[in-house]
Amino acid sequence: MHLDHGTAYPERHTHGAGPLRADGSRRALRIGLGGPVGSGKTATVAALCRALRAELSMAVVTNDIYTREDAEFLLREAVLPPERITAVETGACPHTAIRDDISANLEAVEELEEALGPLDLILVESGGDNLTATFSRGLADAQVFVIDVAGGDDIPRKGGPGVTTADLLVVNKTDLAPHVGSDLDRMARDAADQRGPLPVVFQSLRGADGVAPVAAWVREQYAAWAVR
């Protein structure tokens, strides 16, 4: 394993799936959100939906590990109409469903597009997993890896494919840092060492508009996708 160098995974790309659907219309941009259990993936998805739903036609696919709780949280919070949220079952292996065998997630994405008509953006939320979980480029056009300060401020230093290669690293729950003794400066330095020029966002969803930097990044991804 090469978990400790930023250059361990310099090029992971197979190409993302083509931009057109079978009927010739343009498919939605697909952004994957992965990361450990409890780091705030679902909360980030909910906040992104609230921030972006007025400007983009959106849908969400959740990959719950053994329940429908993530999907139900999003439904309960009414971040999107229920027909825009769907759950995929992963057979106890969340990383398999987003990387090694993406067929169920692709089905879910395509069913949403068939049912709802053309969409701009689909967020695919992974089940909570470990630091090696990444999305296949056949499923996600770009991926966000969400960790939190309470999970230990050594996670950026430990690296791993999620931290090292995700298109955006989000360090969540910064409001908890003083309470759990996490050093945000150290996390930022370690993340920069691991990721080189790839962006990192420190976020707290407790404050007003805490998701704004990630939402801005998603807008950039969409703008780049729209002209591809």
Added chain:
Amino acid sequence: MGGPAALLVLADGRFPAGGHAHSGGAEAACKAGRIRDAASLEDYCRGRLHTAGLTSAGLAAAAALGLDTALLDAAADARTPAPALRTAARRLGRQLLRAARAAWPCPELDALATAFPRGAHQPVVLGATARAAGLGPADAAHLAAYESISGPATATVRLLGLDPFEASGVLARLAGEADAVAGRAEAAARAALAEGPGALPAASSPLLEIAAQAHAAWPVRLFAS
């Protein structure tokens, strides 16, 4: 013609056709205490092999021989009483077809996707895929028979923490029976060429069907079926 290696590609558990999220009824059987250890897993797999496995193998062999897939899909429906299992079979069929069209692109598989936009039954797609890969009815029957036991065995390793060596031992001990089931299925498929799908095996296990229907309504579960 496809050789043994093409068969291995299709039989590989890493072939991305969605099976990893399904337990072949093992989750319900573990919860009910019908699978507790290697011995009861073996009993379960033997039962599934000679019922659902035999039926699937017949359908797959018939599709590999080139029987009409619409007729075979209707025959599969008739042999699958539980709506939850029909839904799972169609979903898995559609997922398999996606992988198959990428691996062995051909007009026949494209036509199957067009004819069944919501998915055809998985054994029918499996047989059509074997055909596209240049494999024969015996190969397709072996694939279906083996899948009918390998799925529950793998799932039980995850569900019960069963020793994976014991699970593989179960599969190895059942291999001879799986060969025999595949042989019966292939013979029936050849008969179905002349007599129609009515000649195909129609073995089923009521408990598998009932448990699958109940499982589909569980609020908390690890596997889709």
